[in-house]
Amino acid sequence: MNPKQFRLEYLARLVQGEHVGQSDLILEGLASLDAAQAKHIAFVNADKYLDQARASKAGALIVTPTLKNQLDTHNNFIVVDNPYLAFAILTHVFEKKNQHQGIESTAQIHPSAMIADSAYIGHYVVIGEHCVVGDHTIIQSHVKIDHDIEIGQHCFIDSHVTLTGDTKIGDRVRIHANTVIGGEGFGFAPYQGKWHRIAQLGSVKIGNDVRIGSNCSIDRGALDDTILEDGVIIDNLVQIAHNVKIGANTALAAKCGIAGSTTIGKNCVLAGAVGVVGHINIADNVTITGMSMVTKSISEAGSYSSGTPMLESLHWKRAAVRFKQLADVPLTQLLKRLDHIQAQIESLESTFKRK
Template sequence: MNHRQFCLEDLARLVQGEFFGQSDLQLEGLASLDLAQARHLAFVNADKYLDQAQASKAGALIVTASLKNQLSNHHNFIVVANPYLAFAILTHVFEKKCEQKGIEDTAQIHPSAIIAQSAYIGHYVVIGEKCIVGEQTIIQSHVKIDHDVEIGQQCFIDSHVTLTGETKIGNRVRIHANTVIGGEGFGFAPYQGKWHRIAQLGSVKIGHDVRIGSNCSIDRGALDDTILEDGVIIDNLVQIAHNVKIGTHTALAAKCGIAGSTIIGKNCVLAGGVGVVGHINIADNVTITGMSMVTKSISEAGSYSSGTPMLESLPWKRAAIRFKQLADVPLTQLLKRIDHMQTQIESLESTFKRK
């Protein structure tokens, strides 16, 4: 935990907000409304949290102007237009950061590698030939960096990450534990009942300000590169296959699987467990809800879903039976029934009009 303290006025200035109350109130951390104490700062993001906020013991609250006027039990505030964004900014103020520099004596670094003086290389890190590690980048213990990998400035590479396949990483990229980037893509040619391995000759290129969670796999391209553009954020347990391209500021939640050669646009959101088949395109500004399966290209922005939403067990079983019954009826029969029903409806409407 970071035990540095900041006064209310200084914190308000950092988020371009306005403080109310005791300007020199010392705060030592952020906390939830329920657990906050007198030295904590909490945020209130909507009217539905007003009761929690009134009961909170937080020393100060981040609120909007309208919410402030409804919180009579509190006197110390930071007023901003977007409390959640202000909270996100202040998490970096209170975050405990690794400020180490230098190279631990257990690290193994090839003489041809270029390591910035302000970088930190942790215990048992292995760095291959012609690698580059930029200024203020942190490489935690047991990371393996193969030949010709390049890492930019102010990056954070967590323990047990493997970077291979001549991967190129931009600035301010965070990669969390046990992730593998640049591994061999799943490429095989079927012939005479056997699978013949295709050597993967491409690489992985990752832009600036990208975040990749734990236990992810991002495969190198077969010929061209797998590309993650600036600002992409990826949750844990995500698989990205060879030659996938993901546009700027797109977000992938946990357990997404993206098959090879798919192109995903900018500012997209793929919720948890989404699967995407290979060789399709997804337009910019597309949201795909959880557990959906994307089987064809999406050419227009919007929200898309597939699968069956949760029901109680008995209604779900009945619905499943009805789906099966529909599948067993030839489409031509269904169309005839619909046409017959439409004719009957029109006849009834005509009868009522005559009366």
């Protein structure tokens, strides 16, 4: 199959940039600076990549005006303010897209379901009663869609995804393989030494332009809905418990776990393996660094961390012993010692001043 081919001038126009050099240069794909060849375009995002850019065999480079002036080894450029954003836009131009429409013969669809003519339903998909699948949505093989599920337009549902619990999904949502949305939340009432299951009666509401990675679980609400607002992006292996609300354009990296009934604000970033306890609120514009444990509400924007940073093993063992010793000393004793040391310092300072 012939690769996609585009003129440099056309690509520059797509990213609202200025083309410099051979306007009719034909480019066939994107590549890293190290791997690029004459038919590739690569991007340079900072001064630290200039040496790689000078050595690169790329046919054209995406650069800022300042970076272009430092690259006399190349002749063909797309000049923009933000090369990384331009690169992100062009990935969609060269992406191989599924252009199929229609319903495969092995799919099982309830007669009451409403499937858009422009949608694609893959092999062995099962769609239940009263479901809705919007225009140009792609549902890959072996997806299970339970009763009363609504999926918007231009969505992508990867293989082996399960949608249940009356889930409602907006437009341009991507859900990757083996993810379960709308499953039963972890709700049990303890009584006389036993756990009594609480039936989950809420749903999941997912806004527009949401991306959910592979092997994630997003539980339906117990009573109120679990909500992901527009633009939320979620990495692989993320657990979101019942009644959680995540604000617009918030990002969760891999292995995050969010306990039930927690509200996370807009434009937040939770790095890898962050854990969040239940029934707390996190404000807008909060960043939480990797492997932190959030145990109480955060009311102000900013960056927050917890946990122990990596040390050389021997240093870590010494620090752990000291930390344990510190924990064994009552806080009142520490405060008294600090007060005593402060008094001694002040006494010495007074003596030196008199001399």
